[in-house]
Amino acid sequence: MSTAVLHPETDGHAVGREVMLRADKVTMKFGGLTAVDSVDMTVHNGEIVGLIGPNGAGKTTFFNCLTGMYLPTSGQVTFNGSVLPPKPREVVKAGMARTFQNIRLFPNMTALENVMVGRYCRTSSGAFTSIIHGPKYRAEEIATRERAAELLDFVGLGGEGGHLARNMPYGNQRRLEIARALATDPKLLLLDEPTAGMNPQETKDAEELIFRIRDTGLAIVVIEHDMKFIFNLCDRVLCLVRGKVLIEGTAGEVQSDPRVIEAYIGSPKTKENPDA
């Protein structure tokens, strides 16, 4: 697969180490609880950034702040130089797409349809042309379908398009969710625990898929608990503990930091509240 699959309108790799996403002192409070406490993060073009931390560290909440699902209590998120409005739809349009920790596919749509929904924000035929089957509708509908089929192929679900999402094996559902996110033509992909619940082989496949996505020029932020996976994959890793950045550095630096290990082993088990 070539970059053309994922970026039909741009050509080739993104250049240099331009800053794509910058989170600036993002803080999120729920009542008295500070779930995310002035977190800074930058993501550059073509980079894979890992986000780790024990349960309840605020990783998913931070994701929700990035993608506009939450309005941060303070701090701001800039994407390609402009401040993002707190609306998921605008965020997607700007070029940031995500997957969910607990898979949130549209269960009663087929795989193909799920991916086609991802194309929604990149198409624009309205009610009128849809009703009269105008030329715009025809062109877009064909393009949408073809593109969705391509993406299914890309994530390795080539022949599965006709299956209902709810009837697919777990691993395929994860892939499908990634395909759906890719359908929005993102420049940055946010993956929330893409290998949760997978066996080693599936994890390996997922890793391979993420590399392939990165190779097409996308930047990726990934939340994971599987350390081996993270350290294999990521250029940089942030470790969040109790809403604060504990450490930021290369995979090697973070891996060897004793505070990380302590945070994982010493942290009390609290129930994480993903996206309430």
Next chain:
Amino acid sequence: MTASATTRQRAYNVERIVGLVGGLIFAVSAFFPWAYGHEALDDMAYFGSPSPLQWFAVVMALALINCLAASLLEPTLNNSTGFLKLLGRISKRFGWIRGARALAIGMLAYAVLAILAVALELNGLVNLEMGAWVALVGAGIAFGSSMMLPTGRAPFLERIPSYPVLEIATIALLLMGMLFASAYALSQEDGGTFLMVLVFIGALAGFAIGSGFGSWVATAGRRHRTVLVSSAFLVAFLFPFTQNGSDANMSIATQVLIFAATAVGLNIVVGLAGLLDLGYIAFLGAGAFTAAVLSESAFATINWHPPFIVVMLLSGCISATLGLIIGSPTLRVSGDYLAIVTLAFGEIFRITMNNLDGSSGPNLVHGSSGIPAIPNLNFFGFDFGQSHVVAGIELGRFANYFFLMLVIMSIIILVFTRLNHSRIGRGWVAIREDERAAEAMGVNVFGLKLLAFAGGAFLAGFAGAVKAHVDVSVVPDQYVFLESAFLLAAIVLGGMGTVMGVLLGATLLKLVPEKLRFMSDYRMLIFGLLMVVMMRFRPEGIIPNQRRALEFHVDDEELVEDVEERLPYEFVEFEEVPA
């Protein structure tokens, strides 16, 4: 073969034969009188001369005999050679036992209904003749034995190769059959007769579905969708010509169409976008009041009478504006809260219309007296109030409006189905399935919800504009909560997210009470009970959108397999892209 297997085989054969005998008894009973008096049902007091209803009994019995005989002979046929073997192989594709069961249930209901009707109409069971009891016994035997038979395999008739001519001819014939069946059913003045005709049609439909013929027709219908749709409209168009110039049924048919058009509009909101609207009748009302106020009625309060096309568009726009207003809270509230908000809006509409009478508010609609004496429509000299003779058949006032509604209905159906199959329709499904995920995937959730409200309301406004002229007067009390509940019931009963379902639901809800006047006092009671029972056992309705059915049956694996095997019409077709 082991001994036990043999006995089981034999046992079932006994049941088949008993069932056959039951069918035979049922058929023969038709040639005996069922009732003592001539007034009951369609006069069943003759010996050797069956009434139409009795002939129907014969038809059902013959179909049952055919089913059981085929299933009985099938092993023999399969063991023989040549033509007989071919027959056997064709026979294997049918679900004979399922068909027989549906027929037997129908026969039993038919006989019981006949007995009840005769007893009620002639005051007492004494007035039943032996024939009716014989029919009951026959039906009972057939029912008992068919229930004891194993269902056997599912039919797979739809997988036989397609013969386009045969398929198209079948579709056309079936629809013509439906036309005559509905004309016949409607011409029945007697409530009992009407019900029995319905049972007969239902039993035949059950037989068709059970034996596999139904799914063959469905597949054929999918292959030749244009033929199906256009012949359906043709049949609807021909319907007034079957009425011999009488307007009595046309009045009901027109109201059914208006009701159905509104319900299809509501189905956009409920069935497609998955939002509940309990105040939908207000949109129909808004359309009707707009048309009334702008009509040339002496009671109209606005002295501007544009042509009807303009009025219709204006009605649609005003309803759509109301839809936008009612839809706007969807940004903030959802689910049950939204239902309550819409209900409150509906009540506000009704009370406001009542108050716009010059004393509690500006005099726009004369308050609770409403606007009467709305003149008939007149298109380029074609007066909708006059009868016209076409091909020797007189078409009355309601027939004229029926044709107009048919045009509007086709527009509404077009809007509904095309939207459903577009990017917008996919957006609605996504919102229904997981609103937050849809939002996170860039779907304009609020915009699409508003579109559903406004679009549905626009169509209802259209229908309302015609309704004002059909009804001649527009009164606020026509637009109460109960009517909204009825609209919703049409969808729930007929099927969420399908046009056919809503048409069926609307027809049943409007027609049955008209025909069954003798039980009209219990109409609402039955309506309430029906809602509860439907939600318990078939929440997706009689003819559901398959995706809606999936949503209502979270754990039904069989249904999932079924859907995946042949992706129904409402799904995007998937063909494998060559790598």
Next chain:
Amino acid sequence: MTFLDPLINGLSLGSLYALIAVGYTVVYGIVQLINFAHGEIFMVGAFGALSTWIVLGQASANLSWWMLPLMLVGGMVVGVTVAVLMERFAYRPLRHAPRLAPLITAIGISVFLQEFVRLFYGAIPGFPDAKAAVVFPQIEFFTGPAIEFGGAVIQRATFFTLGALAVSWAFLWFFVNKTKIGRAMLATSQDPDTARLMGIDVNRIITIAFAVGAALAAIAGTAHGLRYGNIDFKMGFLAGLKAFTAAVLGGIGNINGAVVGGLVLGVVESLATVYVPGQFGGAAWKDVWAFVLLIIVLVFRPQGIMGAKVVDRA
């Protein structure tokens, strides 16, 4: 007329709303179900109380004060029975169905109960025909002449309604906070799955929630009969809708909220009748103002005045 008159009228009406609203809120707090048919329980309860009087007091035209407790018990028995049956056979099978299903079921039950009473109440020997309004016995002590109090006129039935609300509220507080079942209800409303794991019979708790709501609705039905002198089969629809408005106004799921919401709604309606000037004032528009208030609250403060247990209801 002083300002007190409409205020007292409003409180009196509002306390009826509040008694019904508690039923919506208790059930909602536990199963997140809007029991649309709850208004009909109010109606059925009133008919239950009336039936009790017909059986026990009609023959001797007994209007003594002690008939009232008997009528209340009768009304509660009927109301609770209907509510429990309704929960068991209509709602319970739908507990995991999409939200549309129980809502439509509720509409169906509502229509069914109304029609059932209309058609069959009069068919019971000795009972009046319920196709139109039925006269409710005027128990002497609670319906005598109005009492003038500091310039305001207070009807005796108002004392009963307000008193019934106060007693019911206190009882509910005790029941929820001090009894084992009440605490089990609280636990279930927080997290039904965990509650189940802790050995709480969730089905039983839900049934109890329906029963408690029905008992209060039956009290409201009886109070309604005393105050207005008649009851009819349709009285549950509008009262139920208003009471639901009250529950949402106060914050659905919150018992105190239902009480406050009911009183506020009653007072708003009453004051709107008197104080909204011009054409849009008067009783003709008061329901519009009540519903507008509901919509405004839902849009701008979905958690209600006192705060709801669950804010985001999808």
Next chain:
Amino acid sequence: MSKKTMVLGVAALLSASIALTACGSRTAETSAATTKTAKIAVIAPLTGDLSVMGLGIKNSVDLAIKQANDAKAIPGWTLALDAQDDTANPDVGANAATKVAADKSVVAVVGTLNSGVAQSVQPILNTGNIAMVSPANTNPSLTIGADPANPKRTYPNYFRVCTTDAVQGPFAAQYVYNTLKLTKVAVVNDKKPYGQGLAEAFAKEFTKLGGTVVDNATVNKDDKDFSTVISVMKSKSPELVYFGTEFQLAGPMSSQMKAAGLNVPLMGGDGIYDDKFIALAGAKAEGDLATSVGAPIESLASGKSFLEAYKAAGYKDGYSAYGAYAYDAANAIIAALKVSLPNSADAAAARPGTITALANVSFDGVTGKVGFDKYGDATAKVLTVYTVASGKWVAKATDTAK
């Protein structure tokens, strides 16, 4: 073995059945009709909330038809009743009217109860040339059109035996001002066409006479609680409350007024002149007033015989508020049919003649003199004021409206 027995049994049953049947053949059906049948249809709510009144109408028409048939009022013709339910809903009413119009044996219609339904039914019956006599529609515009100042008959087939709001309201106002000598009244209406029209007509006449309307209030027809409206009225101390509505609301209003200490009489139109009003209003209803059309039924010979005949016929439901009017309406039709039917080949042919004949009908009915003016309104302007005394309606004064 058992099968054989069964077969034998069935055969025996079948042969018995043949032997017992009074059978002929389907084609040989000839019954020489000696009398022709004409139907009078009733369109009224026979089910639902208002069925009490609708059934009263139906039974009263039935009674009139039976009496006419027994007396062989129209030689060569038998009259029959065709009762259609309109469920008080204009849509259903329109269907009923279409059905009636399509039935060639129907000559005339008694109906409807509600003015709103009448609006839908009028034009359909008018197209079919079917005379329609309403026992209960009080909306003036049904006969005189939209503009009262410039009356114009909209549908020539429409007649009514009851008086309109425009007659009854002023009559009540005159009684209150001239006879009771009261000058301050509060006027309430229920926002329904009947009540609103009546209350407005009352208020207009009362002000014209020199009285003061101290408060003009409305209530909703679904309301139960009138306390606030009563508080407002009480603060303006009226001497009488005129409530344009039917007994369903008026009864509770009366009882709530007195419970709240507003101890003045309540007055209403013929809609509250019903025993149910007294039951709902309770013991404090003493002194409440109502007007109703015609002289008291018991005072007329025709009225008494109606009451007796109705009782003797043993109907399950009472004749209710509009039974007497319906009886008069049916008799008006029968009187017209005496003129139109004998000259007609069939019922449908008699339709236009019936309309013409109705315009000239004149006889003493149960509610007084029955006849119609050029708009189809009742010419009878005799009204009676009733008051509640010892738990019963008692006639107080009968007079002709000016």
